[in-house]
Structure formats: C-alpha cells, structure tokens
Amino acid sequence: MKRKILFIASHRKDRAPGQRFRFEQYFDYLDQHGFTCELSSLLNEKSDKILYKTGHYFSKLTIFIQSYLIRFKNLLRKNEYDIIFIYREALMTRSIYFEKQFRKSKAKIVFDFDDAIWHFDISDANKKLGWLKDPSKTAKIISLSDLVIAGNNYLADYARKYSQNVVVIPTTIDTDYHKEAILYSDRRTICIGWTGSHTTIKHFEFAVPFLKKLKQKYGDKIYFKVIGDSSYKNTELGITGITWNKENEIKELSTFDIGIMPLPDDEWAKGKCGLKGLQYMALEIPCIMSPVGVNCEIISDGINGYLAKNNKEWVEKISLLIENNELRKQIGVHARKTVEEKYSVESQKEKYLNLFKQLLK
Numbered sequence: 001m002k003r004k005i006l007f008i009a010s011h012r013k014d015r016a017p018g019q020r021f022r023f024e025q026y027f028d029y030l031d032q033h034g035f036t037c038e039l040s041s042l043l044n045e046k047s048d049k050i051l052y053k054t055g056h057y058f059s060k061l062t063i064f065i066q067s068y069l070i071r072f073k074n075l076l077r078k079n080e081y082d083i084i085f086i087y088r089e090a091l092m093t094r095s096i097y098f099e100k101q102f103r104k105s106k107a108k109i110v111f112d113f114d115d116a117i118w119h120f121d122i123s124d125a126n127k128k129l130g131w132l133k134d135p136s137k138t139a140k141i142i143s144l145s146d147l148v149i150a151g152n153n154y155l156a157d158y159a160r161k162y163s164q165n166v167v168v169i170p171t172t173i174d175t176d177y178h179k180e181a182i183l184y185s186d187r188r189t190i191c192i193g194w195t196g197s198h199t200t201i202k203h204f205e206f207a208v209p210f211l212k213k214l215k216q217k218y219g220d221k222i223y224f225k226v227i228g229d230s231s232y233k234n235t236e237l238g239i240t241g242i243t244w245n246k247e248n249e250i251k252e253l254s255t256f257d258i259g260i261m262p263l264p265d266d267e268w269a270k271g272k273c274g275l276k277g278l279q280y281m282a283l284e285i286p287c288i289m290s291p292v293g294v295n296c297e298i299i300s301d302g303i304n305g306y307l308a309k310n311n312k313e314w315v316e317k318i319s320l321l322i323e324n325n326e327l328r329k330q331i332g333v334h335a336r337k338t339v340e341e342k343y344s345v346e347s348q349k350e351k352y353l354n355l356f357k358q359l360l361k
Contacts, residue, residue, distance in 0.1 A: 087113070
C-alpha cells in the first residue's frame with residue numbers, strides 16, 4: 001500500500017520555478033517508489049495574474065478568502081496523509097494557524113525552503129499589503145516540523161537554530177528535460193541572456209551598467225534577451241522582455257550564447273539557490289554569476305563558468321566569452337558535468353526518497 005504525501009504550496013503545478021525545481025520534478029520518481037503525491041495549491045491561472053498586479057485590492061481579498069477555504073479543506077483530510085510537505089508557508093499571510101493544525105495530525109511535517117524568507121521581501125505590486133507579511137513566522141514553522149529541507153548551507157544554518165533535523169538538498173535540474181543541444185556555430189551575433197520573473201527583474205537591473213559598456217564595445221555583434229517579465233523594456237539596450245512559458249522554455253533558453261545571474265550582495269541574495277545559473281549550465285550555456293551565496297560553491301571560476309564582483313570584471317569575463325567560441329563550448333561542457341554530478345534530479349533523488357522513508361520508520 002502506497003504512503004500519501006500532501007504538498008502544500010501557493011502555485012499550481014509547473015507554474016513556479018521554486019516548486020518545480022524543489023519538489024514537483026520528483027513526483028514521478030516518488031510515485032514509482034511507494035508514495036502518492038498530491039499538490040494543494042492556492043492560486044489558479046486567473047488569480048495568479050491578479051495577485052501580481054498593482055491595485056485590485058477587492059479581488060486580492062477574494063483570493064485570500066479562497067485561500068483560507070482551500071486550507072480548511074486540507075485540514076478536514078489531514079489524517080489521511082503520512083507526510084504533509086509545506087513549501088515555504090501554508091498561507092501568504094502572517095498566519096501559521098494551518099501549520100499548527102497540521103502538526104496535530106498523524107502526519108509527519110516536512111518544511112522546505114529555498115530563499116532567506118525570514119527577511120522581509122515583497123513584490124513592488126504588493127508593497128501596500130506588506131503589513132500582511134511576517135517573516136519571523138519562518139522560525140515558528142521550522143520548530144513545528146519533523147524534518148527541514150534547506151536549499152543551501154546558508155539557509156540550513158538558520159534552520160538549525162530552531163530544529164535538530166535539518167538537511168541540505170540543492171535546487172536541482174532535470175537533465176533529461178534540459179538537454180537540447182547548443183550548436184556552437186560561429187554566429188554573427190552573440191546573445192547575452194537572463195531568465196527570471198517579475199519578482200526578480202530587479203536583479204537584472206544590476207546588469208544594465210555593464211551591458212551598456214558591452215554594447216558600446218561590441219555594437220551589433222551582441223544583443224540581449226530577458227525571459228520572464230513581458231512588461232520589462234530597456235530601449236537603450238533594445239530589450240523587450242518575453243513571457244515565460246513551459247512549452248517553449250528550453251527553446252528560448254537555447255538561444256542564449258552566454259547566461260548571466262547578477263545579484264546584490266545582501267542577506268536575501270545569500271539565500272538564493274543558483275537556479276538561473278544551473279539552468280544555463282545544464283544546457284551547456286557558459287554563465288557568469290555574482291559571487292554571492294551558493295554561487296561560489298557552484299562555480300569554479302574559469303572552469304565551469306565565471307564569477308564577477310564588479311562591472312569591470314563583468315565586462316572582462318563576458319568579453320572573453322564573446323570573442324572565443326571554443327572557450328564558450330569548453331566552459332559549457334564543464335558546466336553540464338557539474339550539474340549532472342551535483343545539482344541534477346538524478347544525483348539527489350535517492351537522498352530525497354530515503355529521507356521520506358526514514359521519517360516514517
């Protein structure tokens with residue numbers, strides 16, 4: 001008889017990068033090894049669009065009410081599950097009522113997080129609703145959990161203040177999915193690309209100064225692409241953002257010759273799990289990252305990618321890749337190998353499965 005896991009998260013399947021790369025891509029493997037996985041999300045496609053727009057406060061109130069109703073339905077079935085897996089939080093408010101109620105069930109509680117969510121961070125569209133957030137609740141949820149899974153050591157160090165059962169599983173890439181070959185022909189123009197979302201586009205802005213210098217240096221030999229925020233525009237750099245969707249994700253990423261992941265050196269960024277860079281690397285796209293947090297563990301500078309701490313270094317290292325097709329290919333091959341060995345679903349799936357089995361012994 002299969003054991004049952006209820007996954008508690010905000011977004012529907014295949015919508016949010018955090019969910020996709022933290023746990024959704026393990027569903028089939030878990031199903032094959034004795035676990036039935038059920039995802040309970042709060043946002044459908046319509047409410048998702050409303051939530052991240054400025055204003056629309058009455059509609060957002062309706063979304064919050066609907067979210068409470070969904071979680072109350074979860075409570076009615078809480079004893080049907082062997083494990084209740086909470087990704088970040090049960091509700092997008094200050095409340096931990098549902099986490100407390102899940103704790104009273106027969107299920108073991110697993111908490112998973114991949115950002116420094118004990119620090120305050122909110123999208124520009126919802127700044128007026130910031131009073132609804134309480135970052136300090138993260139510590140309380142951790143203390144209620146039987147097992148905590150952190151995306152990197154920085155997050156794990158925080159979690160260990162409140163739990164004795166903390167493990168690190170990095171954000172991982174499905175290398176069977178990320179497998180479209182990159183053709184290293186001598187392209188006349190080189191694409192420098194970034195992928196993210198409307199909530200992380202502020203990090204792309206850190207790239208604008210050095211991208212302007214590169215445009216002055218190389219002119220029409222290079223162009224830039226932004227995936228994930230269709231409202232983003234930069235006329236000086238010729239950028240109009242494009243919408244992310246899963247159907248053409250790999251095709252769009254594969255147009256990149258060079259991928260970038262700029263970050264500020266702050267406490268929130270230190271909790272990031274390097275997803276953008278890992279996606280580039282899995283597709284053999286040479287990438288440059290800011291030397292912040294786990295990026296310094298992922299990248300061996302000059303071997304499987306580059307780290308750049310200021311605009312001068314960004315320009316120098318991207319220039320190396322622009323001017324040397326063979327170097328791009330060499331870096332890309334080493335990058336893919338790094339992902340396969342340390343940051344792939346294949347490399348972590350048994351650890352994931354064994355954690356759940358041990359929890360239920």
